[in-house]
Amino acid sequence: MGQLLEIIKDPAQLGPWFHNLLLSLGLSAELASLVGDVIGVLLLLIMVLTSAIFLIWGERKIAARLQDRVGPNRAGPYGLLQTMADIVKLLTKEDVTPAGADRVSFNLAPALSVMQIIMVAAIIPIGAGVVAVGLNVGLLYFVAFSGLAAMGALMAGWSSNNKYALLGGFRVVAQLLSYEIPLIFTLLAVVLLSGTMNTNSLAEAQGVRYFGFIPGWYGLLMPFAFVIFFVAALAEGERAPFDLLEAESEIVAGFNIEYSGMKFAWFFLQFFVNSLILSALAATVFLGGWQGPFVDQIPVLGIVYFSIKTLLVLFALMWVRATYPRLRIDQMMGFCWKVLVPAALVTVLLAAVIWKLPVSENIRAVLLSGANIVALVATLGIIGAQLRKRVQRRQTATPAATVQV
Amino acid sequence: MAITPQQVVFILLSVLTLGCGLMVVLSRNLFHSALWLVGSFFGVAALYGLLEAEFLAVAQILIYIGAIATLIVFATMLTRGMMLGRMKMSNFQSGISGVVAILLLGLLVLVLLQVSWPTEALPVPDDTIAMIGNAFVSAYVIPFEVVSVLLLVALVGAIMIARER
The missing domain is CATH 1.20.5 (Single alpha-helices involved in coiled-coils or other helix-helix interfaces)
Structure with missing residues (x-):
């Protein structure tokens, strides 16, 4: 009983406890680890999939409220069972394969998409030491497997034998690969500060307090990097204003246009879980992860803090999605290469230079934070000035001049 | 000599890697070839993982699958006759490439026989x-x-x- 209380207080002990239990039941050490790993994988799978069900409901409800609508409210209290109803509908729908489709890749693409996102979920530490795989190369692993999303979409787009799907597939590659670059640079800036790529150690490293009370979250040390990460995450998560991949007004629905029933549901699932994982990563890397008051005494609080931070970031993602209209594809690519990539390089430079200055830790933190804020304001100022200039040019230009341009 | 689980996994991964590699050249559809190539890269990454070289494994996935294979797939999608599927498997350069392949094989066999390979596994450092x-x-x-x-x-x-x- 006392042991159970200990585990509830510190969930990180669950794994070793279970391992010892299997050993005491007479299993060999290898078999015990194997059983533990398989159960761990199943737990991860169930957690990711069930969270997606509530996420979809939450997103629809929040987007509805932001847009002055009611949202789903028929199935169950507050429409909570709406997603269940949707799942039943999708399961019972006819599974259509278009004529001329490449069957194997057509069927493989949704599976690859979901596999990719669940593999990424494995490195997210949801509490102090509560992480599916404590990889030393955690952040690199995240980058590597999020790159696979483009492959799944490309397969789906090509094998559907549909030109809109193909265009959607091309857009996926262009968008995901481009926006991955600022994302990686901001993560690199964080790694420069922390000296580790292990996600759990990253959260741990943010437990320091500057001046005794300011939490050492990398989002506070490098607000500019956090903003860049957030914008890149919007694009990586295929969310408005960057949802060019499924732009209904241009390419109908993007790479998943020919998919129906459960196969479509898998892409849908990937989309929602992707946002969740990106928010969880933002919370871990920039908002201190499971750090918070009294975590040292009662580690289970870490899960609560982590969930709150993740949901806050996710809410911000939904907020932006429900508010802003879609960009044009050339605007989107231009924004990435002309604004985000140079800006991300600046954050890396700032982190690399300031963190090596021979001054005390507190002063370094203040300098880095201040330099980031200055860079953020300067960037916004430059973008604003450019846009104003462009608007003025358009207003003063005569129709004849526009033709010449 | 009993076969350890590690050896079983190694053999399975080797079969996956080589089988996918073979399918890259045997497949009649350029797009399928590119996808088999991805499978082969995955096999190599898993072999690195088996050797506990996690950085190499992840780098393999990041660079070869995330970047190079995606680029290859992207490029093949832009080529002509892509949607038709069927391709000729050989062209006028097959003779030269045959000679080069045999020379490369000879070189590899030479290296394989000359180098004294370590048979004892060294302990893998933590970080x-x-x-x-x-x-x-x-x-x-x-x-x-x-x-x-x-x-x-x-x-x-x-x-x-x-x-x-």
């Missing part, structure tokens, strides 16, 4: 990634910088070629 990082900026700093410059030149060159004049 390999920090060691790799240190090696890059100390012992191997010149090759590292040369490769960086080479990549930069390639990047600039690619942009120069692609630029509209």
Whole structure:
């Protein structure tokens, strides 16, 4: 009983406890680890999939409220069972394969998409030491497997034998690969500060307090990097204003246009879980992860803090999605290469230079934070000035001049 | 000699890697070839993982699958006759490439026979990634910088070629 209380207080002990239990039941050490790993994988799978069900409901409800609508409210209290109803509908729908489709890749693409996102979920530490795989190369692993999303979409787009799907597939590659670059640079800036790529150690490293009370979250040390990460995450998560991949007004629905029933549901699932994982990563890397008051005494609080931070970031993602209209594809690519990539390089430079200055830790933190804020304001100022200039040019230009341009 | 589970996994992964590699050349559809190539890369990454070289495994996935294979798939999608599927499997260069392949095989066999391979596994250090990082900026700093410059030149060159004049 006392042991159970200990585990509830510190969930990180669950794994070793279970391992010892299997050993005491007479299993060999290898078999015990194997059983533990398989159960761990199943737990991860169930957690990711069930969270997606509530996420979809939450997103629809929040987007509805932001847009002055009611949202789903028929199935169950507050429409909570709406997603269940949707799942039943999708399961019972006819599974259509278009004529001329490449069957194997057509069927493989949704599976690859979901596999990719669940593999990424494995490195997210949801509490102090509560992480599916404590990889030393955690952040690199995240980058590597999020790159696979483009492959799944490309397969789906090509094998559907549909030109809109193909265009959607091309857009996926262009968008995901481009926006991955600022994302990686901001993560690199964080790694420069922390000296580790292990996600759990990253959260741990943010437990320091500057001046005794300011939490050492990398989002506070490098607000500019956090903003860049957030914008890149919007694009990586295929969310408005960057949802060019499924732009209904241009390419109908993007790479998943020919998919129906459960196969479509898998892409849908990937989309929602992707946002969740990106928010969880933002919370871990920039908002201190499971750090918070009294975590040292009662580690289970870490899960609560982590969930709150993740949901806050996710809410911000939904907020932006429900508010802003879609960009044009050339605007989107231009924004990435002309604004985000140079800006991300600046954050890396700032982190690399300031963190090596021979001054005390507190002063370094203040300098880095201040330099980031200055860079953020300067960037916004430059973008604003450019846009104003462009608007003025358009207003003063005569129709004849526009033709010449 | 009993076969350990590790050897079973190794054999399975080797079969996966080589089988996928074979399918790359035997497949009649260019797109399928590219996908088999991804499978082969995955097999290699898993082999690195089996050797507990986690950095290499992840780098393999990041660079070969995330970047190179995606680029290959992207490029093949832009080629002509892509949607029709069927391709000829050989062209006028098959004789030369046959000779080169045999020469390469000879070289590899020579290396395989000449080098005395270690049969005892060395203990894997805990934090390999920090060691790799240190090696890059100390012992191997010149090759590292040369490769960086080479990549930069390639990047600039690619942009120069692609630029509209």
